[in-house]
Amino acid sequence: MTHWIVLPVLLPALVAPFIVLAARYHIGIQRVFSVAGVLMLIAIAAGLAWQASDGTITLYQLGDWAAPFGIVLVGDRLSTIMVLLTAVLGLMVLLYAIGSGWDEKGRHFHALFQFQLMGIMGAFLTGDLFNLFVFFEVLLIASYGLMIHSGGNTRLRAGVQYVLFNLIGSTLFLFALGAIYAETGTLNMADLAQRVTLIDPSETVGIRVAAVLLLLVFAIKAALVPLHFWLPSSYAEAPGPVAALFAIMTKVGAYAIIRVYTMVFPPELEATAGLHGAWLLPAALISLAIGAIGVLAARKLDRLVTFAVIGSMGMVMVTISLFTPQSIAAALYYIIHSTLAAAALFLIADMVRSGRTDLRLVPMPAVAGAVLTAALFFIAAIAMTGLPPLSGFLGKLLVLDASFATTAMSWVFAVVLLSSLVNVVGFSRAGSILFWKSKSVERPADDPLPAAPATLSYVAVGGLIALLAVHTAFAGPIHGYMTTTSAQLFAPEPYISTVLETPGKLSTPTEGQ
């Protein structure tokens, strides 16, 4: 049995305590270990993705205990591609944090960062619902620390909100898990997928409640309206690189919905049929609209970006809620695009902040490096709003194409296209106020010109933009891969049989007697 698949979880779990214990007072050593750790993660993740690319499903039984008794990690196409995306995003964010000096503004940035990566990786790889809860908590508790990194009162206040909202979400998750266990007697996803089909059609009340509760929990994570209230202030107040890393966290919710609702509660399952169309689709369309309105109404650049994130999550969820193999493929393509674009925008907002007193959308004197920052903002905004030629446009085309034959087509077309228009207006207003109007404001003579952002910061943002360009240029192969990924999701039998039929240690009662 190969052990590679557990490494994305183990490696950050080893690097983080090392950073805390051995390199506590040496920011240089911390940086070296943190970057080296993330580089190794990328290598491992790329290896896993390559291994899964031919459709192989890799199973790892922790302690060699057979499922459903033991906890399993499962690597299929979807989870390995998400792991790879997380690792690559982690590297860019880490480079930015080092370049901008954010990691020095408080203690334990690198250790918390590694723990955060560990939680995200675990959430993507686990094949057990309770284990998913545990990894959610790991990534959340690290995110609490990162969110209030370097302190400040507004940040702490936003932090309290964020933590409380997520605590309630965790409680709801536990209620859902309890209900599922009471109904089926298992929490292993593959085992669950088999057992929910055996439930008597007249006694599905419990499992339906559980399915809706679980959907609510994942919708909180994915910031779906009306469960999005935690997102704007916490992402806006979090340090720039942390908010950029959080761009993947909303996708964890989207991933969990895709995983659970293709395998455990698939659309054709009678007990929970109609859930997506009746609830998820309207909520997602409203998210898309609220996101666009928020972009237009925002008074500050950071708030504007957070609402753009809500809008793009709305787009992802619209696509997911159609629940056809074609739409899931489009959603996966859009998830990668939206993660990269949102992260780039958060980092650019942080660059803009470094030369100004705050991020309010009012003209202020031009700052050093404004031309390059403005150019990056321009490209990232084009990507985010989905104008040609970048991947946002292609992603939106795929989304529209996926909805073309469905009954919800008119709604999806209307909301997606209108919200894109509003987004374009909102972003161009912000960009022109921030970068063009600043030419007309004279800098007071006694006010020194602030230093331009560090080169490493530009490298990090440029890297994200370059990845977006790659995502656009290789859209054909990537979308082809996503189509096979989604085909694998809609035919979960190999996954289920791999998980349940691989032999491992079983505690048979005759043993040892």
Added chain:
Amino acid sequence: MELLVASAIGVLTATGLYLVFRMRSFPVILGISLLTYAVNVFLFASGRLAVGAPPILDKTADLTYADPLPQALVLTAIVISFGMTAVVVMIALGAYLGGDDDTVNDAVQDDTTAKEDAA
């Protein structure tokens, strides 16, 4: 027995939710603690209620046994919720001491900001 456990979960959840809706950090934290107690009891009940039964199978005698898995789940949930509550108490204390305000709502928009925006 069933009635007692069910109503205990119900009362704990209702009280917890009421406190959460108070929107001040101390009641909200208390409310969340009550909610986690409720969910812990709920998890116990998810393995069916068995009184005085050991959580182990006995091959020699056909005894009733309690489901051991929910007990493990509850243990994990208790540890996690305890840690989380400790974290939120510290952050809330910091926010309260720093801003002399313990509401968990968004801060009201600064007046100067609003004026300049209007201008």
